Amino acid sequence: MRPVVLCFSGLDPSGGAGLQADIEAVGQAGAHAAIACTAVTIQSSQQVLGFEACAASLVKNQAMAVLDDLPVQVIKSGMLGTTDNIAMLTRLFAEHRIAADTPFVLDPVLVANSGGSLGDEQTLVTAFRELIAYSTLITPNTHELRALSGEEDLHIGAQKLCAQGAHAVLVKTSHDFESGDIKQYLYIKGEMVHQSTLPRLNGEFHGSGCSLASFIAGRLAMGDTLIDAVTSADNWITQTLRAADVPHPDDSKAQLIPNRFIRS
Helix, strand or coil: CEEEEEEEEEECCCCHHHHHHHHHHHHHHHHHEEEEEEEEEEEECCCCCEEEEECCHHHHHHHHHHCCCCCCCEEEEEECCCCCHHHHHHHHCCCCCCCCCCCCCCCCCCCCCCCCCCHHHHHHHHHHHHHHHHHHHCCCCHHHHHHHCCCCCCCHHHHHHCCCCCCEEEEECEEEEEEEECEEEECCCCCCEEEEEEEECCCCCCCHHHHHHHHHHHHHCCCCCCHHHHHHHHHHHHHHCCEEECCCCCCCCCCCCCCCCCCC
16 A cells, blocks of 8 residues: 555645645655645746645645544645645644654645745744654755744854754855855754765756655655655755756746656
8 A cells, every 4th residue: 555645735736835835745766655735836836926825724734634544654844825825734743643753754845946925924933833843854955944043154053053953954055145056964963974066057947955854754654764854855856956957948937847757
């Protein structure tokens, strides 16, 4: 049987990010994605125009329907959208509605890469600080890492998130530089245990962060260690971005959508 990953994420009509990215990435990792939809967004591959968050009670009821029915082995969260939804997920862990030993991959979405607000950033940051303590792995981009940790230095910021309770932090530097290879650093319990170098590819991509975090969650469900899951995800995401397509090549503003139907 395929292991089950329960993903908390929003609907992206363009199919580049959000719950569709979760379904495809988890599936390519070999697992089955179940979804608790947190919001419906209005967005293209280029821009978020608006969103309507699902009520926390609705998200909780979706999650409990899955948890009561399927053998969920990993939890992954992306866009939660409101402090109520973040607090609801925190309570599911605190009240042991989710088993204490269930791995949890937290992608702390604050702002869409394509541009546009996904909620008031400062209130989301405050709410996330309680949820971080339950995370097995947190996968912030550099903006999110600095916002959550309050530190400019990425390495100090990663150590601070570990001190706040995160078991591990994956530091991704793709947002910090416009050229050169992309460096990634994996911290576990405050110590850097793994680093990798990914090629920087031409173009902008819509949904790469969602895809990476979800593939890692899928590989954890398949039994990989954290380092092996991250290494496998690095290889896979590079292939999906090399094969990214859909927007017209003459549109310099368009973001390419990863081709997630690529086997690692």
